[in-house]
Amino acid sequence: MTIPFNKPYMTGKELSNIAQAHASGHLAGDGAFTKKCSAWLEQRIGTRKALLTHSCTAALEMAAILADIRPGDEVIMPSYTFVSTSNAFALRGAIPVFVDIRADTLNIDETKIEAAITPRTRAIVPVHYAGVSCEMDAIMEIAERHGLLVIEDAAQGIMSTYKGRPLGSIGHMAALSFHETKNIISGEGGALLINDERFVARAEIIREKGTNRSQFFRGQVDKYTWVDIGSSFLPGEIVAAFLWAQLEEATQINQRRLDIWNTYHASFAGLEAAGKVGRPSVPEDCVHNAHMYYLMFPDLQTRTAVIDRLKANGVQTVFHYIPLHSSPHGKQLGRAEGDMANTDRTGACLLRLPLWLGLEEELPAVIAEIVAAIDATQHDTAEVAA
Ligand SMILES: *Cc1c(COP(=O)(O)O)cnc(C)c1O
Secondary structure, eight states, X not given: OOBOSOOOOOOSOHHHHHHHHHHHTOOSSSSHHHHHHHHHHIIIIIOSXXXXXXXXXXXXXXXHHHTXXXXXXXXXXXXXXXXXXXXXXXXXXXXXXXXOBOTTTOSBOGGGTGGGOOTTEEEEOOBOGGGOOOOHHHHHHHHHHHTOEEEEEOTTOTTOEETTEEXXXXXXXXXXXXXXXXXXXXXXOEEEEEOSGGGHHHHHHHHBTTBOHHHHHTTSSSSOOBOSOOOBOOOOHHHHHHHHHHHHTHHHHHHHHHHHHHHHXXXXXXXXXXXXXXXXXXXXXXXXXXXXXXXXXXXXXXXXXXXXXXXXTTBOOBOOOOOGGGSHHHHHHOEEEXXXXXXXXXXXXXXXXXXXXXXXXXXXXXXXHHHHXXXXXXXXXXXXXX
């Protein structure tokens, strides 16, 4: 058995869409497929404006420009996240301020945000880990009280909801990822979602190299020119054509992922009851998208032993982030606010299991291997202790 951690799923319609884009002769950005994808995102997520980008990283960079982040400004975020969450703001000269995560959802601990706010704080960036929502009501309330912007890093959050509201529709802005490791993919890809009307016009300009080209194409101005800073953040039509095949099947993809997730979850209930592993926890008012299935081990040694044994038996499992507050650049640039105990523990103890469409058939065998690996490892640990 050789089971990879991830295997990009394709619906089968990607190539015919690409052929259609090719035949149309429109290969640059903002053609027919881009329009279909943006309209789908606007409708399904309920966002004021969805702009496709070439990555979630690019969408976060656009958000940092739109938020007018300046050198010395502070941006509050979890340390347990991908580097792009932090880099997008660091590129504007901002200082990332890291706050610990909750022990249950592994999302930023909303009760610790307020202590991290200073007169230089400009924004809060909640990251919806594993597609499970942060406590958005509390976060939006804190932001409003302190006059801060909220930019959701919803890279993992497409199709998830918080109190019935789609992730990405709650903050002032949000960023999605269509990287091949996410639920809905285009190889590389992303989108900036804008919920606050104030940012819409400038977002189009920043995405089009600082020009008013979008207005020109709508006939709102008679020539286009340099009006602001910007860069080239838009994907070409080939990428959008691929993405459209995936968005059309998003509901089915989401359901199949949930089925795998639920099978894992039921299978590990006994191990959790026996105190051997921790399972993911989804708050009652959150509907998730099965972006990830993970287990928590008591310590780093046990996790390493489980990874090694599973690898030897053909099942690839992987840990996740090195917390940014303990990374070389994070230490140099950022500040950790308070105790980071849950972040450090998660960095050392969390293990992600294979979860991709097509895994269904092998799933019982994979689960049996994982259970056996956990049992064997506990044995080894007991022997070492004796
Ligand atoms: C995947 C991911 C990103 C980056 O997405 P790209 O599309 O690869 O740029 C950013 N933040 C989080 C939380 C992610 O999981």
